[in-house]
Amino acid sequence: MRFGDLVASTFAALWAHKVRALLTMFGIAWGVLSITLMVAAGEGLRRGQARQAATMGKDLVIFWSGRTSRQAGGQRAGKVIHFKDTDHQAMQSEASDCRAILPETNRRLQARSSFNSGSFSMSGSLADYKDHRSVPIGEGRFYSDAEVAEGRRVVFLGTEVRKQLFAGRTAVGQAVTLNGAPYLVIGVMERKEQNSDYNGRDVEKMFAPYTAVIRDFPDAQSAEAHQIDNLLVIPRSPLHHDRCVAQAERTLARLHAFDPLDIEALPRWDTLKEAKAFSKLTDGMKIFLGAVGVVTLLLGGIGVMNVMLVAVRERTHEIGIRKALGATRRSIIAQFFSEAMLIVIASGSGGMAVAWTLCSLVNRLEMPAFFDGLIADWQLAGWSLVLLGVVGVASALYPATRAALIDPIEALRHESGG
Amino acid sequence: MGHFLAMLREIFVQAWTALRTNPLRSFLTMLGITWGLASVTLLISYGNGFRGVINGGFEAFGKSAIIARGGQTSMQAGGERSGRRIFFDHSDIDAIRQEANLIHAASFEVLNRLPLRYRDQSAVNCIRGVMPEFGEIRNEVPLEGRWLSADDELTARHVAFLGSKTKNKFFGGRIAVGEPIRIAGQSFTVVGEMETKFQLSNYFSPDDQCVFIPFSTAAQLWDTEHPNIMVFSPIAPRFERGAIVQFREIMARRHRFSPKDIRAVNAFGREEVRPIIDGITIGLQALLLFIGILTLAIGGIGLMNIMLVSVEERVREIGIRRALGAKRWHIRFQFLAEALVITLAGGVVGMGLSYVVAQMVGTIPMLGALFEDESGKGDLHLAVSWQTLAVSAVALMLVGLASGTVPAVRASRLDPVEALRHE
Numbered sequence: 001m002r003f004g005d006l007v008a009s010t011f012a013a014l015w016a017h018k019v020r021a022l023l024t025m026f027g028i029a030w031g032v033l034s035i036t037l038m039v040a041a042g043e044g045l046r047r048g049q050a051r052q053a054a055t056m057g058k059d060l061v062i063f064w065s066g067r068t069s070r071q072a073g074g075q076r077a078g079k080v081i082h083f084k085d086t087d088h089q090a091m092q093s094e095a096s097d098c099r100a101i102l103p104e105t106n107r108r109l110q111a112r113s114s115f116n117s118g119s120f121s122m123s124g125s126l127a128d129y130k131d132h133r134s135v136p137i138g139e140g141r142f143y144s145d146a147e148v149a150e151g152r153r154v155v156f157l158g159t160e161v162r163k164q165l166f167a168g169r170t171a172v173g174q175a176v177t178l179n180g181a182p183y184l185v186i187g188v189m190e191r192k193e194q195n196s197d198y199n200g201r202d203v204e205k206m207f208a209p210y211t212a213v214i215r216d217f218p219d220a221q222s223a224e225a226h227q228i229d230n231l232l233v234i235p236r237s238p239l240h241h242d243r244c245v246a247q248a249e250r251t252l253a254r255l256h257a258f259d260p261l262d263i264e265a266l267p268r269w270d271t272l273k274e275a276k277a278f279s280k281l282t283d284g285m286k287i288f289l290g291a292v293g294v295v296t297l298l299l300g301g302i303g304v305m306n307v308m309l310v311a312v313r314e315r316t317h318e319i320g321i322r323k324a325l326g327a328t329r330r331s332i333i334a335q336f337f338s339e340a341m342l343i344v345i346a347s348g349s350g351g352m353a354v355a356w357t358l359c360s361l362v363n364r365l366e367m368p369a370f371f372d373g374l375i376a377d378w379q380l381a382g383w384s385l386v387l388l389g390v391v392g393v394a395s396a397l398y399p400a401t402r403a404a405l406i407d408p409i410e411a412l413r414h415e416s417g418g
Numbered sequence: 419m420g421h422f423l424a425m426l427r428e429i430f431v432q433a434w435t436a437l438r439t440n441p442l443r444s445f446l447t448m449l450g451i452t453w454g455l456a457s458v459t460l461l462i463s464y465g466n467g468f469r470g471v472i473n474g475g476f477e478a479f480g481k482s483a484i485i486a487r488g489g490q491t492s493m494q495a496g497g498e499r500s501g502r503r504i505f506f507d508h509s510d511i512d513a514i515r516q517e518a519n520l521i522h523a524a525s526f527e528v529l530n531r532l533p534l535r536y537r538d539q540s541a542v543n544c545i546r547g548v549m550p551e552f553g554e555i556r557n558e559v560p561l562e563g564r565w566l567s568a569d570d571e572l573t574a575r576h577v578a579f580l581g582s583k584t585k586n587k588f589f590g591g592r593i594a595v596g597e598p599i600r601i602a603g604q605s606f607t608v609v610g611e612m613e614t615k616f617q618l619s620n621y622f623s624p625d626d627q628c629v630f631i632p633f634s635t636a637a638q639l640w641d642t643e644h645p646n647i648m649v650f651s652p653i654a655p656r657f658e659r660g661a662i663v664q665f666r667e668i669m670a671r672r673h674r675f676s677p678k679d680i681r682a683v684n685a686f687g688r689e690e691v692r693p694i695i696d697g698i699t700i701g702l703q704a705l706l707l708f709i710g711i712l713t714l715a716i717g718g719i720g721l722m723n724i725m726l727v728s729v730e731e732r733v734r735e736i737g738i739r740r741a742l743g744a745k746r747w748h749i750r751f752q753f754l755a756e757a758l759v760i761t762l763a764g765g766v767v768g769m770g771l772s773y774v775v776a777q778m779v780g781t782i783p784m785l786g787a788l789f790e791d792e793s794g795k796g797d798l799h800l801a802v803s804w805q806t807l808a809v810s811a812v813a814l815m816l817v818g819l820a821s822g823t824v825p826a827v828r829a830s831r832l833d834p835v836e837a838l839r840h841e
């Protein structure tokens with residue numbers, strides 16, 4: 001049988017039983033649709049969480065100074081670690097798998113503008129801070145490397161700080177006094193939603209070069225004047241994460257003479273570890289729900305097989321005649337196989353189209369925080385296509401071979417229609 | 419009546435015989451229904467489990483706990499310029515307890531990090547000075563021993579309640595109750611230890627990693643003249659907003675700021691995050707219920723399809739039966755019975771299947787990984803409840819009736835003469 005004839009007869013056979021073919025198609029279409037919707041919901045949850053976490057800064061480890069719990073280098077346990085303002089430079093040169101190491105110093109300061117005053121937290125760091133901690137710039141600019149090197153008195157304000165000190169007025173270019181020291185406002189943050197923080201939300205903070213902060217506002221409580229409160233460690237990539245953290249620990253352990261395995265000495269917050277734990281949650285969800293969807297698709301395939309078996313039975317007489325007229329087994333197989341495949345492909349692509357439309361419609365609605373909507377990605381589409389192919393072949397093969405194995409003599413004797 | 423029952427029995431026996439003439443076809447059709455039912459049940463169970471874990475995570479923080487801190491004024495009031503810092507003082511709590519009728523319980527809380535020592539181990543640990551009411555408000559459940567009592571507070575006893583992580587760090591698997599510990603050099607006795615908490619929201623430090631001591635005792639360790647935090651709960655969760663308003667009014671009067679100045683004191687309750695949490699969990703439940711019901715409905719469509727085929731195949735049989743005096747409703751009943759037998763059989767197997775799958779899957783990782791807890795307590799336990807089975811059974815009956823009725827009606831409408839002529 002020529003290919004054109006095959007296609008024509010396939011369509012004709014399906015057309016003869018329109019309702020039946022249509023109802024069979026629902027099964028497959030729904031299988032594809034349900035896999036897509038459920039896995040997409042899991043992915044949406046994962047991305048929503050990732051987006052929320054990124055407001056804090058992506059892939060970031062924050063070290064605080066702790067107190068040793070093991071003895072090392074002849075010193076007894078219980079010694080308090082004080083970071084020095086030279087630590088980050090030493091670490092930067094030794095920790096080759098870290099992209100950046102930033103010192104951060106936090107102070108509570110009384111701020112006064114010509115209109116109002118308030119008490120706010122001040123974060124002093126390097127110019128790169130804005131990138132690694134996701135500080136979006138609304139007006140003006142963040143402080144520069146040169147200003148850090150020279151310890152300039154410039155300050156960048158969080159949105160809430162600006163509201164309190166300047167209300168609706170322009171803030172950039174204005175002077176403020178911080179605990180009596182004059183500072184120039186060089187920029188204001190863009191509003192940001194932040195759901196995880198330490199030391200208060202960024203919108204309620206002020207930012208200035210750490211060199212100026214530790215010079216102008218020495219920490220009264222500590223004996224060492226140049227105290228750094230915490231260190232931000234940023235790995236080159238998530239792959240470098242473990243090595244970078246280990247290198248940073250080793251360097252700090254050497255500088256401050258403590259045991260590098262002493263976890264009490266360096267309390268930390270590891271955002272990558274948190275993100276990994278969260279993907280475990282969404283992976284569990286995707287695997288379970290995906291599996292439910294896959295079984296649904298398989299059942300759709302069984303539906304196709306069932307209907308094809310009915311068709312083979314009904315058309316036994318026809319098969320007998322065709323065989324008697326010289327049709328080969330292969331051509332009989334091709335006939336029923338292509339019929340089943342056509343059902344699977346048509347309904348599978350239909351289901352996929354509906355699924356993607358539904359996802360994009362749902363995504364137009366406003367989504368709650370922590371949920372990014374139904375995210376159907378290409379990977380998901382690829383996997384559903386592969387699955388669809390397997391289900392199609394599996395459900396088409398059995399009825400087709402059964403048709404081909406029919407004995408033509410028996411078939412001719414068979415009464416049509418039942 | 420007896421006659422009717424005998425006929426009913428006859429109809430079901432016939433249905434069974436008809437299904438047995440095509441065992442493979444009947445079996446495959448039944449599989450569709452079986453999986454439809456199992457998937458409704460499993461998906462509803464998953465949705466419930468997910469919601470339960472998330473809600474549990476927030477309830478670990480307190481069913482309806484409001485955390486208030488002093489802020490700074492942003493409006494001028496009473497002749498004072500704005501930007502003034504507001505601090506709580508000790509008599510505030512009495513005023514709140516007496517005057518705010520929407521507030522059920524209130525406690526001060528002071529936080530610090532201090533060296534904690536047990537025998538030769540020591541570490542800097544989070545220490546919280548709290549009043550006995552705190553336990554109820556913030557849901558601190560003792561696993562061993564007891565929570566801090568009113569007497570502890572009144573007489574400033576040196577007693578401590580340990581968070582589970584702190585307890586494990588210092589005592590491992592041993593019971594800590596009754597043991598002596600030292601906080602910042604002063605000796606304390608452990609009176610209780612906490613159950614593991616899968617707490618999804620916190621401030622300062624998760625409760626697991628803290629030691630709780632009486633508020634009055636904390637004053638001996640550090641300056642608690644102006645407590646940083648007041649924790650309170652409304653008389654019922656729906657009065658949360660009202661409780662916050664009352665709290666602000668009382669504080670505004672006592673500390674001379676405008677009650678409209680929301681930045682003078684900060685108060686956060688659970689109602690603020692509730693829409694987000696509910697949006698996600700209820701949204702997921704709805705999505706899964708929808709998918710489950712549709713899967714069952716698709717199983718029903720498969721059944722209808724096969725029943726339509728069977729009507730078509732048996733046109734002649736129908737014609738003969740009608741000619742021999744069978745009424746329309748006899749025919750209708752016959753095909754409906756066939757569909758219902760498949761539905762019921764598939765449904766019962768499906769219920770068994772969902773139970774087996776739930777048992778086999780057991781626990782799906784959820785919050786355990788976030789809390790580095792291997793016990794699986796914070797994870798999703800897939801459990802099929804009777805309510806879930808009832809919901810899916812109702813859905814099953816509807817699907818069975820709907821998918822049986824269409825072919826049955828079609829069969830009964832056949833003209834007997836035409837039917838007999840059919841080849």
